[in-house]
Amino acid sequence: MSFKVIGKPRRRVDGRAKVTGQTRFADDIVLPRMLHCRLLRSPHPHAEIESIDTARAAARPGVQLVLTGKDFPVPFGIMPVSQDEFPLANGKVRYVGDPIAAVIAKDEQTAAEALDLIEVKFNILKTIADSQEALLNPEPRIHEYGEKGNIHRIQAYEFGDVDEALANSAHVFDDVFFYEGNTHLPIEQHAAVAAPDGEGKLTLWSSTQVPHYIHRALARALQLPAAQIRVIACPNGGGFGGKCDLHNHEIVVSRAALRLGRPVKICLNREEVFYMHRGRHPVLMRMRTGVTKEGMLTGMHVQTLLDGGGYGSYGAASTFYTGVLQPVTYQLPRYKFDACRTFTNKPPCGPKRGHGTPQPRFGQEVQLDKIAEKLKLDPAELRLNMVEKPGALTANWLKIGSIGLAECIRQVVARSDWKNRYGRLPAGRGIGLACSSYLSGAGLPIYWNKMPHSGVQLLADRSGQVTVFCGATEIGQGSDDVLAAMVAEVLGMDPYDIRCVTGDTALTPVDLGSYSSRVTVMMGNAAIQAAEKLKAQIGDAAAEQLEVLPARLSFSQGRVFVTENPDKFLSFKEAIEFAEAKFGTLGAVGSYSPPRSPGRYKGAGVGPSPAYSYSACIIEAEVDQATGWIAVPKIWIAHDIGRTVNPVLARGQVEGSVYMGLAEALMEEQVFRRLPPKMSHALVHKIPSLLEYKSPTSLDMPEVDTILVEDPDPNCPFGAKEAGQGPLLPVMPALANAVFDAVGVRIDELPITPEKVLRALDLKAIGKTPRVGPENFPSVPYPKPIYVATPAEGGDGKERKRDDAVAVV
Amino acid sequence: MVAIPQCVQLELTVNGEAAPVSFAPYKTLLEVLREDLGLTGTKHGCELGECGACAVLIDGEPQLSCLVLGVACAGKHIETVEGLANGAELHPLQAAFADLGAAQCGYCTPGILMTAKALLDKNLDLTRDQIKEAISGNLCRCTGYLQIFEAIEEAAKRMKA
Numbered sequence: 023m024s025f026k027v028i029g030k031p032r033r034r035v036d037g038r039a040k041v042t043g044q045t046r047f048a049d050d051i052v053l054p055r056m057l058h059c060r061l062l063r064s065p066h067p068h069a070e071i072e073s074i075d076t077a078r079a080a081a082r083p084g085v086q087l088v089l090t091g092k093d094f095p096v097p098f099g100i101m102p103v104s105q106d107e108f109p110l111a112n113g114k115v116r117y118v119g120d121p122i123a124a125v126i127a128k129d130e131q132t133a134a135e136a137l138d139l140i141e142v143k144f145n146i147l148k149t150i151a152d153s154q155e156a157l158l159n160p161e162p163r164i165h166e167y168g169e170k171g172n173i174h175r176i177q178a179y180e181f182g183d184v185d186e187a188l189a190n191s192a193h194v195f196d197d198v199f200f201y202e203g204n205t206h207l208p209i210e211q212h213a214a215v216a217a218p219d220g221e222g223k224l225t226l227w228s229s230t231q232v233p234h235y236i237h238r239a240l241a242r243a244l245q246l247p248a249a250q251i252r253v254i255a256c257p258n259g260g261g262f263g264g265k266c267d268l269h270n271h272e273i274v275v276s277r278a279a280l281r282l283g284r285p286v287k288i289c290l291n292r293e294e295v296f297y298m299h300r301g302r303h304p305v306l307m308r309m310r311t312g313v314t315k316e317g318m319l320t321g322m323h324v325q326t327l328l329d330g331g332g333y334g335s336y337g338a339a340s341t342f343y344t345g346v347l348q349p350v351t352y353q354l355p356r357y358k359f360d361a362c363r364t365f366t367n368k369p370p371c372g373p374k375r376g377h378g379t380p381q382p383r384f385g386q387e388v389q390l391d392k393i394a395e396k397l398k399l400d401p402a403e404l405r406l407n408m409v410e411k412p413g414a415l416t417a418n419w420l421k422i423g424s425i426g427l428a429e430c431i432r433q434v435v436a437r438s439d440w441k442n443r444y445g446r447l448p449a450g451r452g453i454g455l456a457c458s459s460y461l462s463g464a465g466l467p468i469y470w471n472k473m474p475h476s477g478v479q480l481l482a483d484r485s486g487q488v489t490v491f492c493g494a495t496e497i498g499q500g501s502d503d504v505l506a507a508m509v510a511e512v513l514g515m516d517p518y519d520i521r522c523v524t525g526d527t528a529l530t531p532v533d534l535g536s537y538s539s540r541v542t543v544m545m546g547n548a549a550i551q552a553a554e555k556l557k558a559q560i561g562d563a564a565a566e567q568l569e570v571l572p573a574r575l576s577f578s579q580g581r582v583f584v585t586e587n588p589d590k591f592l593s594f595k596e597a598i599e600f601a602e603a604k605f606g607t608l609g610a611v612g613s614y615s616p617p618r619s620p621g622r623y624k625g626a627g628v629g630p631s632p633a634y635s636y637s638a639c640i641i642e643a644e645v646d647q648a649t650g651w652i653a654v655p656k657i658w659i660a661h662d663i664g665r666t667v668n669p670v671l672a673r674g675q676v677e678g679s680v681y682m683g684l685a686e687a688l689m690e691e692q693v694f695r696r697l698p699p700k701m702s703h704a705l706v707h708k709i710p711s712l713l714e715y716k717s718p719t720s721l722d723m724p725e726v727d728t729i730l731v732e733d734p735d736p737n738c739p740f741g742a743k744e745a746g747q748g749p750l751l752p753v754m755p756a757l758a759n760a761v762f763d764a765v766g767v768r769i770d771e772l773p774i775t776p777e778k779v780l781r782a783l784d785l786k787a788i789g790k791t792p793r794v795g796p797e798n799f800p801s802v803p804y805p806k807p808i809y810v811a812t813p814a815e816g817g818d819g820k821e822r823k824r825d826d827a828v829a830v831v
Numbered sequence: 832m833v834a835i836p837q838c839v840q841l842e843l844t845v846n847g848e849a850a851p852v853s854f855a856p857y858k859t860l861l862e863v864l865r866e867d868l869g870l871t872g873t874k875h876g877c878e879l880g881e882c883g884a885c886a887v888l889i890d891g892e893p894q895l896s897c898l899v900l901g902v903a904c905a906g907k908h909i910e911t912v913e914g915l916a917n918g919a920e921l922h923p924l925q926a927a928f929a930d931l932g933a934a935q936c937g938y939c940t941p942g943i944l945m946t947a948k949a950l951l952d953k954n955l956d957l958t959r960d961q962i963k964e965a966i967s968g969n970l971c972r973c974t975g976y977l978q979i980f981e982a983i984e985e986a987a988k989r990m991k992a
Contacts, residue, residue, distance in 0.1 A: 037929035040937030041921065041944065043872020043912035050871035131857070209876040209884055209972050210938045259874070259938030260972045292877040498936025498973045670932040674974055678935065681975030712881035712970065720963045723976045 026578055027511045028740050031669045034503040035517055036257075036496065048229040048256040049213035053285040056215070057086055059275050060133035060288070062123040062140050063297065064115035067367035067705040068164065069144040071113055071122065078139040079125055084132035087278055088140070089124040094277065098243040100235060100267045102469050104174075104334025106165055109243065109273040115144075116164055116332035117369050118706050119297025121270045126278045126286055149367045149705045151694065153306065153329040154800050156364035164332065164365040174330050175341045175363040178807035179625065181349075181417040182356030182815055187321030191312030195393055198308045199385035200771040200796045201754075203329065204690040205301035206374050207717060210259020211292060216275040217285035224280055225252045225528075228272055231261045231497050232535030235468065237527040239268040244276060251276075255525035258536075261497035262682070263373035266537050267300050267335055296710035300372030301692060303340055303363075304329040305381035308799035309389050317397050317404045321356035324348055324382055327802055328363040328371070335372035337363050339468070339628055343378025346629030348386060349416040350459045351427065351636070352408040356812060357417040360804040367705055368694055373537060375682060375747050379460065380754060384772060387456035387755030391762065400444065401455050401759070402435045405638075415813040419621035423633045424741075426662030426733030427457060430638035433660040433729045438640045445763060450645055452764025457638045458751030462664075462735070462744040463540030465616045465630030474613035476544040477531025478552045480509065482560070482608045486595030488513065488520050490552075493533035494545045495525040499746050500671040501541045507667050508546045508739055512553035513560075514577030515594060531611065539744030542667065543632050544614045546739030551612030559608060563601035564592050617737065622819040623810045633735035635743040636662040639680070639752035643760035647783060650776030652688060652761060657753070660729035664743030669730065675745040676728050681718060683753025689716040689773050770795025841905040845870070846914025856902050861885045863901035864911060872912040872941050876970070883969030886942035887911050893946045895968075912941035915948065923986040924948060933982035935973035943969045947983045955987045 039045045076088040094109040111122045123140050127133035150156050150164060150172055160171025168174045188194050214228040224246070230236050233255035241248040258265055275286040290298060306327045312320035326344040330337045345359035376383075394401040406428055414422045434455070435441065443453050467475060479491040490509050494501045502522040510517035523529055533545055557577060564582040565572040568590055576585045583591030592600070602608050619630030638660050644653040659680055666672045692715070693708045709715045734741020754772055762768055767782035770793060778794045786792035809824045811817030840853040845868060854867045861878070864870045864887070876882035878897045885896045888910035915922045924944050927933065934940040943966055950957065950965045962983050963976075971979060 033930045034932075037934065038921070038925075040934040040940055041912075041925035041928045042916060043870075043941050045937045046871075047874070047938065049875075050865075052866075052869070052871075131855070207972055208936075208938075209882055209970060210874070210936070211876065258936060259876075260936045262972070292879065292881075498938075500935070670930075670978075671935075674932040674935055674978055677975035677977050678973050679975075682972075711879065712877045713879070717970065717972075719967045719970065720976045720980070721967045723963075726975065726977060 025511060026514065027507050027517055029666050029669065034500050034668065034671060035506045035522065036502050045257050047210055047213070047259050048215060048227050049289045051215045051227050053215065053217055056285040056287055057126050057128060057282065058130045058133050059124055059126045059278060059286050060130060060137055061121045061271060061274065062137045063294070064111065064118060064120040064122055065704065066115060066144055066146055067118050067149045068147040069115050070147065071111055071115065072143040072145050074123060075141040076123060079136040082136045082139060084128040085125055085136045086282055087126040089274060089278060094273065096243055096245060098239055098268055098273065099334050100239060100336060100468065101334060101338055103338050106167065106334045109270045117367050118704060119294065119369060120332065124274045124278065126282065150365065151705050152366055153327050153364040156366055157800060157802065164367065168365065172365045173362060174334060174365050175338055176804060177341065177625065178360040178804045180358040180807035180809045182812040184321040184323050184356045184358035187356040188310060188312040191320045192315040193396065194310060194312050195389055196310045197385065197389050197392065197770065198796045198799050199388065201305045201381040201384055202691040202693065202772055203302050203304040203371060204686055205296060205299055205692045206262035206264030207715065208258065208260030208262060208264055211290045211295050212265060212269060212271065212298060213289040214272045214275050215285060215287045216279035218279055218283055223250045223252065224276055225254065226272060226276055227254045227256050229258050229265055230255050231258060231265045231495055231537055233495060233525050233527055234493055234532050234534055236268050236272065240273060240276060243268065243273045252528035255495040258497035261536060262375045263377060263537065264300055266373055266535070269298060292712060293710045296707055297369050299331065299369035299692065300335050302374040303371040303378065305344055306796060306799065307382055307385050309385050311389055313393055317393060317399050318408050319352055319354045322348060322354055323358040325360045325799060325802065326382065327800065329366050330363045331366055331368040331370040333370040335370045337371065340371065340373065340378040342625065342628035344382050346418060347379050347459065348382055349418050350420055350422065350634050351410060351457060352405065353410055354417055355814060358807065362802050362804065375679070376460065376750050377538065380686070380751055383458050383751045384754045387752065388758050388770060391454070391759040402431055402440055405457055406431050415620060417812040418629065419619065419626060419810070419813065419819050420629050421620055423737055424664060424733040424735040425636055426731040427636035427638065429731045429733065430636055430660035430662055431457065433731060434638045434640045434658040437727055437729065438658045440640060450647055450764055452760045452762065453640060453642050454756045454759025454763055455638070455640045456752040456755035456759060458748060459634045459636045460744065460748030460751060461538055461631035462543045462633040462635055462738065463616065463631055464538040465619050466627040467534055474548070474615050475540070476533040476548040477611065477613045478545065478548040479531050480552045480556050480610045482556060482598050484599045484602050486598060488515065489523060490520055490549065491523045491530045492545055492549070493525060493527065493530040494541050495536040497536045499536065499675060500668065501536060501545065503671060504542050504667050505545060505549055508549040509553045512550055512557055514579060514581065516580060539747045542742050542744060543738050546742060547614040548612040550739050552610045555610035555612065556608065559605050560597050560601045563604040564597040567592060567600050620819050623808055623821045625808065632737040633664065633743045635745065635748040637749045637752050639756040641756040641760045643757060643764050645761055645764040645779060647765060650779035650783070652774065652776065652779065654684065654724040656725045656727070658727045659749055660731050661745060661749045662731045662733050662743065663745050664735045664738050665732050665741035666730050667742050672730055672745050673728050676749040677726050679747065679749035680726050680753055681723060683750040684757065685718050686772060687754040687757040687774055691773055767792040768795070839902055841902065843904050844908045846910055854901055858901045859897050860899040860901050860904050861896035864896060870911050870913050874938050874941055883946070884939050884942045886946050886969065888945055888949055891949060891952065893949045910945065912944055915944060923989040924951065924983065927982040927986040927989065931982040931985060932978040933974065939969055939971045943971065943979060951987055951990060955991045957987055
């Protein structure tokens with residue numbers, strides 16, 4: 023198949039606006055009579071609100087409105103199962119930073135000053151600091167809902183008899199890992215502007231990745247018909263998952279704008295962005311893995327314990343994601359997965375790039391390195407021998423499509439000279455490898471419905487203009503560029519001649535949003551369907567004019583021509599004119615829903631995807647044995663993208679993922695400390711600033727050799743899979759494995775800081791096990807597992823009652 | 832006690848044009864540019880001097896506009912991203928950033944473009960290390976920086992030609 027647009031390196035269609043300062047982010051919106059909002063946030067991690075006195079704040083000159091929890095009786099939450107937040111605290115605060123009151127004033131300064139005049143009396147409650155404390159302290163309960171005590175979600179699944187598989191294995195590896203939480207850190211702070219339009223309906227502009235979900239959740243929170251609300255997703259100044267929730271401030275400014283009849287804006291400051299969080303869950307995990315003496319997997323039992331923070335957010339899904347994708351990468355005959363998410367008095371965790379899967383991926387790939395070490399096998403060969411087969415159905419009933427993983431491994435092995443360097447570099451220098459896989463879009467929406475996941479509408483008229491409408495949201499990844507490229511390829515147009523209208527619930531068909539790496543696949547399939555319909559109309563009219571059958575026409579480079587005789591042609595504009603004359607106003611729609619997944623058990627909805635991407639990564643590390651400092655001179659990464667839509671953007675997604683993965687491997691952590699008892703003993707964020715929350719700068723970024731492997735997937739538009747999240751996943755374990763190759767110590771805990779390396783080197787020096795990481799996994803009251811027979815063992819995808827299944831504690 | 836005026840009036844020179852403006856004296860240059868002059872191309876990521884998103888040129892030097900008071904800029908020449916293109920023609924840095932994927936979300940881009948402009952205004956023969964050093968105060972969360980380095984190198988090459 024030869025493409026005119028797909029696969030060609032191009033400036034993105036919205037590239038010019040981004041370099042001229044014309045891209046309009048939410049905080050760039052200024053409206054006449056606009057007011058400004060600031061939020062009063064809790065100084066306590068866990069407290070009951072006894073009273074709030076807003077009289078002095080309300081009386082301050084310039085203040086227009088003060089709102090408190092009384093103004094917001096309806097709880098909200100992004101997932102239907104976790105409606106546990108209030109826009110402003112309803113009698114209780116659950117983390118430092120939980121919003122309590124709002125002031126709307128003539129300017130930000132006045133609003134900020136008035137916050138100081140609000141008097142709140144608290145009854146301070148005992149604080150739950152982490153997931154193990156949550157298990158040990160069922161009281162006080164942070165929420166009145168959930169499983170029990172401070173457990174939000176707890177679940178267990180078993181696919182085939184794993185204990186039997188482990189008992190029959192040549193070796194069983196049992197490891198405990200910890201992955202510290204970290205945050206998205208988009209450079210754009212969340213902003214929102216709400217305004218009543220001329221008819222009194224509400225418009226909300228916001229830095230959101232998910233305008234449709236916001237639209238839906240906002241209607242519920244405000245108790246208004248959704249048709250009275252318009253949500254416009256401004257281009258996001260970075261998302262990474264942090265702008266996927268309905269946020270308190272979005273509801274507050276909406277209510278205020280409707281109450282006052284004037285536009286109201288809010289822009290969070292950097293400290294508030296740290297409190298808003300919804301980032302990577304801290305996860306403690308145990309992995310028991312059986313292997314044959316040749317190093318093939320026989321079964322795996324993963325147990326995870328998540329620290330969820332103060333609210334549900336996407337946590338119900340995150341909990342599943344700490345286990346469901348483990349079987350997608352390698353052949354794994356049997357699999358068991360227990361997970362538990364706890365509530366703690368910290369900012370809520372949620373989806374960050376890789377959503378729940380980087381943590382177990384880290385554990386699995388480090389454990390595979392240990393398996394290779396023990397069996398004296400090359401870690402690359404070990405993995406190559408057990409890459410999952412194309413078209414396979416995994417033990418947990420996930421349907422795989424194309425798999426380019428073997429080629430990814432071969433590429434990074436060859437280009438890094440792995441065979442001559444692994445285990446052979448001088449002391450202090452090492453090289454490590456890891457692999458991964460990820461979703462190309464979640465198979466189910468976050469609320470149950472049978473409607474399309476993405477819709478695209480096309481309009482064309484006699485001017486020659488083609489406009490494409492889609493609810494998809496540009497968060498930097500280039501969703502507008504993918505949209506234009508898909509339509510342009512089908513219609514034979516220049517992508518820059520296509521006008522994109524996106525992310526506006528009043529104008530565009532529903533797209534579920536920029537999350538779960540779903541946009542290219544779902545929007546792309548919908549766009550191709552719409553474009554093919556429009557092409558058929560235009561082709562029909564053009565064929566009549568050119569006196570040939572429509573099937574003999576080609577669309578390319580702005581012309582519609584007879585394939586065997588290109589001199590016989592119409593310009594695209596002329597062809598549209600004839601089509602508009604023949605058919606009337608021209609338009610076409612396309613939509614996409616993912617294929618139904620074969621799993622039939624309760625919970626089978628998390629994990630299925632139209633396609634899975636694959637990555638392999640090799641990292642070279644230099645470890646200074648005197649200081650523990652880790653330098654990374656070079657990274658090789660190969661990513662199976664299915665098909666590259668625009669190599670410039672694809673490379674950017676891969677390298678951006680590598681950057682963020684390296685950041686999580688080496689330094690980033692969202693950590694907390696207790697204030698001294700005499701100062702309330704509160705649990706506060708240790709470092710809510712960009713200066714103290716260490717992230718890599720231009721000086722820290724290593725050289726990266728990026729390889730795009732193309733193994734087109736039949737479910738995907740032109741075969742294109744995702745690239746925005748998957749390539750992050752192998753980076754953390756590859757770094758840990760490189761550190762082991764360099765100095766022979768295992769750091770089973772992220773981030774891998776110099777202090778941990780030194781501690782491990784000290785252990786090595788005195789002959790103790792050279793390892794730093796969690797020593798054991800706590801007792802978690804997982805339920806008796808839902809047992810599902812695997813496809814290979816004659817299962818039907820449904821739960822099977824088993825008398826002998828016992829609860830694992 | 833000295834009375835603080837509600838508003839000061841002064842004249843800045845912004846992108847080569849006289850810009851008379853009145854604003855509350857506590858405002859930073861960033862706020863004056865964005866709120867009082869309507870130049871929202873300059874971004875903010877922290878307003879504490881940590882991220883580099885608000886970098887503009889003051890008398891040719893890159894400065895964080897969130898750390899400079901507006902009242903300190905009377906008579907100074909300020910350059911922002913809005914003044915970078917020559918009419919409809921993009922500055923070579925802008926063109927290279929757009930062509931080579933150096934702008935993903937585009938939010939840190941104005942600050943990096945202005946920082947890079949100051950660098951290229953002085954020297955077109957740059958090493959990769961000099962580029963890394965020059966933009967080490969500008970955080971980018973999307974790209975991993977590599978396409979930014981390449982775009983600055985490409986712009987220098989185009990400007991030399």
